[in-house]
Amino acid sequence: MRFSGKTVIVTGAASGIGAESARLFAREGAVVFASDIDRAGGEMLANEAQGDVRFVHCDVTNPASIKALMDQAASETGGIDVVFNNAAAGGARPSIDEIEPEEWDMTMDLVLRSVAFGIRYAVPHMKGRPGASIVNVSSVAAVGPGYSPTAYAVAKAGVLHLTKCAAADLAQHSIRVNAVQPGFINTNIFTTSMEVPEEMKDTAKGIIAQMSSNAQPVKRGGQPLDIAEAVAYLASEAAGFVTGTSLIVDGGITVGPRHCWDPEEATLFEGLEKMEEEAKAVAAGQGSSN
Ligand SMILES: NC(=O)c1ccc[n+]([C@@H]2O[C@H](COP(=O)([O-])OP(=O)(O)OC[C@H]3O[C@@H](n4cnc5c(N)ncnc54)[C@H](O)[C@@H]3O)[C@@H](O)[C@H]2O)c1
Structure with missing residues (x-):
């Protein structure tokens, strides 16, 4: 019961990561x-x-x-202890040479400004609350291109920097701010x-799970609970010494190129290994003739 007596806000809680996190916080005693x-x-x-959701x-x-x-939550319970800024969607999909200004703005508002104002309007109700903590959802898309459309990736990178800046701004109020980066x-x-x-969603989800488990070192699809557990840790007292950072929870997809972790793909350095073997053989031959 890590969150007994705490008031927790979860945005985007009707589905996926938000829903699983709301369930977890409530199971552990929070008013969510x-x-x-x-x-x-x-x-x-x-x-x-x-629990109380x-x-x-x-x-x-x-x-x-x-x-x-934020005002409603504070007026019903007396304040806010934890905010999980989670709501977002994939945003506009065109590449940088085709995106329109309104598509760009829509994505920034949904993915980045939403987090800024989730912090802005929660903080007045968090000051003076022991253990106050904010967790923002970024993404592996913030690490580099190739995981999502460009506008979303840029906005998620913004969430990471916002997390650091907010951690600095809010340190004086003992409010910790961290991010999680799902794969x-x-x-x-x-x-x-x-x-x-709707009728194709289950098939599509099966394909996505298979695709992702093939693309990463951990051989299973990522589940909302994998992220909810990380969020709960960052929001809890166990992370009392953690602020301004981000936790990547991605089955290892960002550890490095495939040949690092998949023996079947380790062909990149085959030529180098062959050369090393030949060099050893030559050296051994020279040794025996001496
Ligand atoms: N699923 C992934 O692989 C993944 C990876 C990296 C990051 N994320 C991030 O995780 C967060 C949660 O996504 P998810 O995967 O659970 O998706 P999801 O689609 O299952 O859930 C997102 C929820 O946000 C809500 N939402 C959308 N627009 C909103 C708005 N304007 N205001 C309030 N709520 C809104 C939706 O109704 C939905 O309930 C998002 O920030 C997403 O970018 C997800």
Whole structure:
């Protein structure tokens, strides 16, 4: 019961990582304000979760909506202890040579500004609360290209830098700020962004799980609980000495190129190894003739 008596905000809580995190915080004693634009999904979560989960409609692209969420949670419980800035979607998909200004702005508002104002409007209710902690969702897409569309990747990199800057700004109030960087986690984010019809979603999720487990050292698809556990750690007292950093939880997909960890792909250095063997043989031959 790491969060007994704590008030926890989770944005984007109707699905995937947010839903699993809201369940975990509530199981461990928190009063969870689970917010989302998906009213039906959010209400279902609140009804079915074990513990105290309260759904609040909130659109994180609208700062006034974020402020209303934080104010409501504080007025119902007396303050806020933990904020998990999780809500986002894949954003605009065009590459940098084709994206339109409004697509760029929409992605930044959804993925980056949402986190900034999740912090901005929660902090007045967090000051003076022992163990106050903020966790933001970035992504392996922040590490480099190739994991997501460009605008999303840039916004997620912004979330990492925002996390550090906010950790510095809020140190004087003893509020810790950290990020988590998920790898491929099997949620609705891919099917939503690819506009996969409802009847194909299960098939698509199977393909995504298979694809991701093939692409990384850990041979299974990532699950929302993998991220929820990391978020709970960062939000908890066990991470009391941790601020301004980011935890990559990705099945190892970012450890390095495939030939580093997959013996079947280790062909890159074959020529070098052959040359080393030949050099040894030559040296041995020279040794025996002496
Ligand atoms: N799934 C992955 O592989 C992965 C990888 C890296 C990062 N992430 C990040 O994890 C977070 C959660 O994503 P997920 O994979 O659980 O996706 P998901 O689609 O399952 O859940 C996202 C939730 O956010 C909500 N949402 C979308 N727009 C919103 C808005 N404007 N206001 C409020 N809520 C909104 C959706 O309704 C949905 O319930 C996102 O920030 C995503 O970018 C996911």
